[in-house]
Amino acid sequence: MTSHAHDSHDASHGHDEHAHMPFQAHHFDDPEQQFDAGKLGIWLFLVTEVLFFSGMFCAYALYRSLHPEVFTFASQYLNETLGATNTGVLLFSSLTMAWGVRCAQLRQRTGLVICLAITLGCAAVFLGVKAIEYTHKWDMGLLPAGEYVSQYLQTSHHEGLSSWLYVLSAVPAMCVVGFGVWYVMSVISGNKQKAEIAGPFLVTALCYFLGVFIGIVFQNAEAAAHAEHETAAHASDSHADQGHSDHSDAAHGVKSEPMLPGKLVNHVEPNSAPGAPTLAAVDQAGGAGVFFSIYYCMTGVHAVHILGGIAVLGWLLIRATKDHFNEEYFGPVDYVGLYWHIVDLIWIFLFPLLYLIK
């Protein structure tokens, strides 16, 4: 790895050699050794990240194999459109991140700032969409096992924006105001470098609300489609009986329950093993909550990683505006890029496992 650099230089010569390398740490012989150390370090960190998530993937596999019917039932409540949107957003952000690394290597300062800003914006859009998904579920009582409200017994129906959404959006709203003021101030005072930092930060904060907007639009579209489907189902199923407590007829009970998504009718089979509790019984006992436990744990920890990513991307952006990166020194961009890709990659696994597999 570093051997040929070692061969030609004695370690003690390292210092005068990197007079033009302001970010060379004193204990490394040369920039190459520093870069290799950082690269190995970040890969090891990614290994720990994979193992960190592995516990939850194990829990998923275990409970899915123990209660497959619960997973089939409960995953109906996840909105694939929103999930797919977020997948696209993250994939695109990975592209801009990789592009940013290339810009850093080519010393394209403006290109790097733009790429980092877009990546940050995508991260914020992701969180905005996630906020809609979460708050919608909280309103419906789709909560971890202990707080889970059975969808068979659920009668209340929430309209309009969730009050939780206001809680979650408080910090981004403050960011919009803060970065907005900072941006305007720096433009007025003519501080170009500060404006270059404040501008992308403002856009990032605004992107959260763009995500919220996208989320609301798709959520409403889904609800409208669902309502339409339900009306149609009611019209055709004139014989739909009302006995959803009747265990032998649980599938029909599902049909007449307004809170259940329409497509459930086609997919969910009552547990067919003789003597086994029906899905309705499992759900009423809160047993379906384990799906949402795992959902919140996995996506929640993932969202925390997105937040961490926003923090380090912001740090990179500030350094990029100061023109710290060049052909010789682009390690931090590379490392953050790898981190960002793994966060993306984990989502690539979460999306099908939670949203798509029936």
Add this chain to the structure above:
Amino acid sequence: MSAVATKPTHSHYESIEADNFLISSRGFLSWALTLDHKRIGLMYLIGVMSAFFLAGILALVLRTELMTPDQWFLTTQQYNQVFTLHGAIMVFLFIIPSVPAALGNFLVPVMLGAKDVAFPRLNLGSFYLWVGGAIFFLSAMLYTGLDTGWTFYTPYSTQTRGPVVAATMGVFILGFSSIFTGLNFIVTINTMRPPGMTWFKMPLFLWATYATSIIQVLATPVLGITVLLLAAERVFHIGIFDPQYNGDPVVFQHFFWFYSHPAVYIMILPGMGIISELMSVHCHKSIFGYRFIAYSSIAIALFGFLVWGHHMFTSGMADVTTIVFSALTFTVSIPSAIKVFNWLATMYKGTVQLNTPMCYALSFIFLFTIGGLTGLWLGALSTDRHLHDTYFVVAHFHYVMVGGTLVGFLGGVFHWWPKMTGKMFNDFWGLVSCGFVFVGFNLTFLPQFVMGSRGMPRRYARYLPEFQEMHQMSTVGAYLLGLGLFVALGVLMHSLRKGKKAPPNPWGGATLEWQCESPPPYYNFQTPPTVNEPYDYTPLVYRDGERGWDYVQPELPAKPVAH
């Protein structure tokens, strides 16, 4: 080309004196914000020693209560809280960081001839994570008293009124401290070896540290997610571990031991690395079977990931699973035995010096062997049924953790004390401390094997009168052990004030740390050291007690060291 290592002359000493890392800069902040691996190592040493002192006192409290079969001064609830504190502090605050974070931090870069670890700021960060985690963890446990045992087993930990959430967050923080230390060492050893130091010219302590670091990096994140899920279970009732919400408590045991069994090797492997150094240096004989010892460290690290189920033989796993885990457990004994045999073979026809570090090393081999062999009883399914959750288990893991890691750690501290502080300790009193520790330790834990095999369950505050005599022996032994440790502390503290000045190489070691001054200057080496065979003692010449050993470049045309 191979620059002949500069011979320290007296005037040379004085110029370096002011440069020594202990006094090269002064003031509280110069320590609190230092990025120097040696200072961080020393701060860790003080930290883990304080934790050890606290948990040791708690152990004496427990042993004192057990003098009588019935209540003496602790209620059963208090007893539960005290043994939880003792175990949790010992495991998370002392044993896991003891050798890697304290001695490893000091030694890894010096043994590599490097200036520092790869990520000095991360290193300081991991120290503060340890401090923060320690404060958080201790205050959480003391606030209302945690009584789950250090293992946090569900379903009790999801029901008890104790501060489980805060304590697990403390463990979470401490885990990241451990991960960052391990990550730092792997990168340091991989990318910062000096020219000429191939993997098989590394000191065996570095091999052991490398193997330990692999475990720290691979296993600790799983502990992180486990305690996070446990906290989520307490707060949100996620129903993964809690049977009340259809969870499975045995899943917690699997998750927990997936970390905590490899963690056992985080605890013992660095101790084994210390012994490999001590055996060779104090016998003045090249280590026997270098490659076998090196590979066995890696083998232990890898096998360690496959045997966690042996903690759970009685929790209702499938028969086939238990058989597989049992068989895998026995495979770990192979690399462990390889090490023991190689250490013994190193002593054969060596010039054995029975000084304090060597006596601790010999104690290690004796005690670790007992600890390892009794592990076979617990790994065998039929005997484990009988011995599970008895004092036999307690004695077994104390033989490995205390008889192994702690004794190895003490041996290492004595061995490198002159290097770290520049002071020689009093060898006679060092030997006295070793004698007390050895006798006291055996008196404490040998009776526990007997008690356990006769059915005395672990973690009980009250017991049947028939066990009283052995419990009393054990308690007396614990006091002797404590006395020995106090003597050891006294010897070390005395050396700081009155100790003779240590030469660069007091023992005649051939690894690189003995080529720099004692204590090392801030940058460790004035000129990059010459890499040589780590266990070749032929070039070492003994001068006298004042100057110790000198490394003399062989007269023969030295093998050119590629730069």
